[in-house]
Amino acid sequence: MGRAPCCDKANVKKGPWSPEEDIKLKEFIEKYGTGGNWIALPHKAGLKRCGKSCRLRWLNYLRPNIKHGEFSPDEDRIICTLFANIGSRWSIIAAQLPGRTDNDIKNYWNTKLKKKLLGFTPSKRKLLQLQQQQQQQQQQQQIYQPCFEISTSTTISSTYQGKEAAQQVLSLDHAVQDQYQMKSSTGSSILMFGGETSCSSSDGSCTQISYDYNNMGNNINGGEPIVFEHQCFYDEKMMVGIGGGEPMDYGYEEIRELLLNGQNGCNDNMYFAAAAGTEGTNRGTGNYKVQEKVMYYH
DNA sequence: AAGGAATACAACCGCAGGCGG
DNA sequence: TCCGCCTGCGGTTGTATTCCT
Numbered sequence A: 001m002g003r004a005p006c007c008d009k010a011n012v013k014k015g016p017w018s019p020e021e022d023i024k025l026k027e028f029i030e031k032y033g034t035g036g037n038w039i040a041l042p043h044k045a046g047l048k049r050c051g052k053s054c055r056l057r058w059l060n061y062l063r064p065n066i067k068h069g070e071f072s073p074d075e076d077r078i079i080c081t082l083f084a085n086i087g088s089r090w091s092i093i094a095a096q097l098p099g100r101t102d103n104d105i106k107n108y109w110n111t112k113l114k115k116k117l118l119g120f121t122p123s124k125r126k127l128l129q130l131q132q133q134q135q136q137q138q139q140q141q142q143i144y145q146p147c148f149e150i151s152t153s154t155t156i157s158s159t160y161q162g163k164e165a166a167q168q169v170l171s172l173d174h175a176v177q178d179q180y181q182m183k184s185s186t187g188s189s190i191l192m193f194g195g196e197t198s199c200s201s202s203d204g205s206c207t208q209i210s211y212d213y214n215n216m217g218n219n220i221n222g223g224e225p226i227v228f229e230h231q232c233f234y235d236e237k238m239m240v241g242i243g244g245g246e247p248m249d250y251g252y253e254e255i256r257e258l259l260l261n262g263q264n265g266c267n268d269n270m271y272f273a274a275a276a277g278t279e280g281t282n283r284g285t286g287n288y289k290v291q292e293k294v295m296y297y298h
Numbered sequence B: 001a002a003g004g005a006a007t008a009c010a011a012c013c014g015c016a017g018g019c020g021g
Numbered sequence C: 001t002c003c004g005c006c007t008g009c010g011g012t013t014g015t016a017t018t019c020c021t
Helices: A020-030 A043-044 A051-062 A073-086 A090-095 A102-118 A124-143 A161-171 A238-242 A251-259
Strands: A146-156 A182-185 A192-194 A196-202 A228-232 A271-276 A286-297
Touching: A020 A043, A043 A051, A051 A102, A073 A090, A073 A102, A090 A102, A090 A271
Parallel strands: none
Antiparallel strands: A146 A286, A182 A192, A196 A286, A228 A271
């Protein structure tokens, strides 16, 4: 027995949505919600559309707070980094970019970003656009200066080691705040997020560590640069934690290499996260104080 | 000015997995 | 436990628009 069709294909309209249909769908959902049943919705709303089509239209276009238009360099970077880590899991990537839909990101990746990274020569008009973008960015950098910052701190207690320690930290709520990059350092061992960090590890070896927020990974108090290692995890729930920002901050060149080599971090069944530490050591027990900074701009 | 190529993005399709009966 | 329905996801296609020659 075959799969039941999701709707009566002979009696549904296909193709682009008209403004009238948009209004009908929007007004219906705003008034009654989806009712948890997309299949029944078009009939109730008086639309000759498939439920799946309605759902797609709502999620990708009509729903509030959808952001259309150009992707910012920051968004580019997030997409690239996440793609390098987890591959084409567009819904997960979209979750890190408020207002962007998975469809949007997928289209953007397939039509622009991928080509950009793989080094396709842009056409003359694209070249012109890029030049204009670069000029705008330079102008913005001159205009926007940080005016104040807000700091918060959180203490994390961890008795886990190795992979479990990473999972423990990644599961923390504040990890999903997109302002912060997931970074880690070593006391003898520590996992943390962006900003300034201090820790008190069980063996007392950990002292105050500060990081240059704009150049994560560099210890501005001097000392050895942080050593990053890559770990693969099998637990899908981990991905919630990766929302903390960029698990790894790949440059375009590195991502390009990954793409050309056919590597997306780990294989399809794995999830990728970065964890740092001195090479070959386990992460120890301790309380880790994480101080987070958000810079506000004019 | 016209036709073809390239680009952008909306929408469709099929599959997998969750869930309830 | 099985089965069917429904949703969500990712790949792909369709089409309008813009640009190039």
